[in-house]
Amino acid sequence: xxxxxxxxxxxxxxxxxxxxxxxxxxxxxxxxxxxxxxxxxxxxxxxxxxxxxxxxxxxxxxxxxxxxxxxxxxxxxxxxxxxxxxxxxxxxxxxxxxxxxxxxxxxxxxxxxxxxxxxxxxxxxxxxxxxxxxxxxxxxxxxxxxxxxxxxxxxxxxxxxxxxxxxxxxxxxxxxxxxxxxxxxxxxxxxxxxxxxxxxxxxxxxxxxxxxxxxxxxxxxxxxxxxxxxxxxxxxxxxxxxxxxxxxxxxxxxxxxxxxxxxxxxxxxxxxxxxxxxxxxxxxxxxxxxx
Numbered sequence: 001x002x003x004x005x006x007x008x009x010x011x012x013x014x015x016x017x018x019x020x021x022x023x024x025x026x027x028x029x030x031x032x033x034x035x036x037x038x039x040x041x042x043x044x045x046x047x048x049x050x051x052x053x054x055x056x057x058x059x060x061x062x063x064x065x066x067x068x069x070x071x072x073x074x075x076x077x078x079x080x081x082x083x084x085x086x087x088x089x090x091x092x093x094x095x096x097x098x099x100x101x102x103x104x105x106x107x108x109x110x111x112x113x114x115x116x117x118x119x120x121x122x123x124x125x126x127x128x129x130x131x132x133x134x135x136x137x138x139x140x141x142x143x144x145x146x147x148x149x150x151x152x153x154x155x156x157x158x159x160x161x162x163x164x165x166x167x168x169x170x171x172x173x174x175x176x177x178x179x180x181x182x183x184x185x186x187x188x189x190x191x192x193x194x195x196x197x198x199x200x201x202x203x204x205x206x207x208x209x210x211x212x213x214x215x216x217x218x219x220x221x222x223x224x225x226x227x228x229x230x231x232x233x234x235x236x237x238x239x240x241x242x243x244x245x246x247x248x249x250x251x252x253x254x255x256x257x258x259x260x261x262x263x264x265x266x267x268x269x270x271x272x273x274x275x276x277x278x279x280x281x282x283x284x285x286x287x288x289x290x291x
Contacts, residue, residue, distance in 0.1 A: 004072065006040045010048065011069040013037060018056060090276035091120035097134075098143040100220040102263070103127040105241050106287055107143060114283035121276055129190050129220075134268045141277050142266045143284060154273075155266040158281060159288025162239045163258050164251040165197070168231040174252055180210060184233030186224050187214035191236070199256040208256065225249070240291040263288060 009026070013033065016022040023030040041048055048062035058066060094115075098107045103125065115121045126132070126139070134142055134153060148155055167174060167183075174180060187195055195212045215233050218224045221241070228235045229248045238261075242249055265281045267273065 004076070006036065006043075007065075007069040007072055009033065009036055010040060011066065011073055013049065013056075014058065014062075014066050014069075019051075088275070089120070090115065090118050090274070090279055092274075092276070093122045093124055094141070094274075094276045094280065095124040095126065095137075095139050096141045096143070096280065097126040097128055097132055097137075097139050099129050099145060100127045100222070101129075101238050101241065102143055102145070104222075105238075105244065106291075107284060110284045110287040111280060113287075114279045115276075127220075129188075134266065140267060140274065141280055144264050144266060145261050147262065147264060148266055153266045153268055154270070155264045156281070157262055158265050158285040159291070160260040160262045161288075161291060162260055163236045164239050164242050165234055165253060165258075166228055166237045166242050166245075166249045166251050167234045168229050169248055169250055170229075171231045173250070174234075180234070180252065181212060184215035185212035186216045186218070186227045186233040186235035187212075188221060188224050188236070189217055189219040193217075197236075197258060199253065199258055201256050206256075 009022070012025055013019055013022040016025055019033050019037070020030050023033045026033065037049065044061075044065075046061045047059050048065055050057045050059060094111075096107065096111065104127075108125070111123060111125075115123065126137075131144060131148065132139060132142070134140075143158075147157075165180070174183065185195060187193070191214070193214050195214065197210045197212075198207065199210065200207050216227055218227060221237070224235050225237060225241070225245060227233065228237070229245070234252065237245070237249065239251075242251055265284065267277050267281075269277065
């Protein structure tokens, strides 16, 4: 027996004043309502409603049961209302994960812009180059570089960027590919010890391949950038990040470019997506369009 459904039925019978009126309100036949009331009383084992051809009267057990039915109905209506309100105005915790390369330079400014006027939103940001399980780690939104293999997540491409090989401004300009492979290379840990880059000329006519062995390594982008700034070698920096370090870094091989890195937004919601997640994706996507 669906207890909540039968309690709602009983509430309508009492509040309407008759089985006939309750049937009209519920848009079912009188016989259906009468039969379900009989089943309810049989299941509980007590008479809830005394009925004659002209009137109905609650028993003492029916009065208490009716009050409980009203309370259940109020709780149900309140739950629906609160859920709808959350879809109108964002609130609650929003946990977002993103790679180190994107978090401070892109994600944080975008989220700050999106939720500056919504004090009920509590951001929980996780910088991590590993692809964490969204369900196990209670993550509402993940921003990732490249398409995820997971089939149970909703994912949308929201933009892209290109990496650039950069060097420090304190070092002499190197723009000859014949000598670049001889330079010390600063690698992010995820790149491994041996690195290969395939570049295409801006005009698309020429290609070249560069191979490096990492001289220095760091486990996040900003430490790599610090090493490059100090002149300890060249390294890979996202183009939009390189622009922010133009007083200390310069891109090399300006006539060539690396392939685009697609950026995807992923979330675990199969049904209605919380409005905070929608707003976050929209604002991050806007930020990517103006890189």
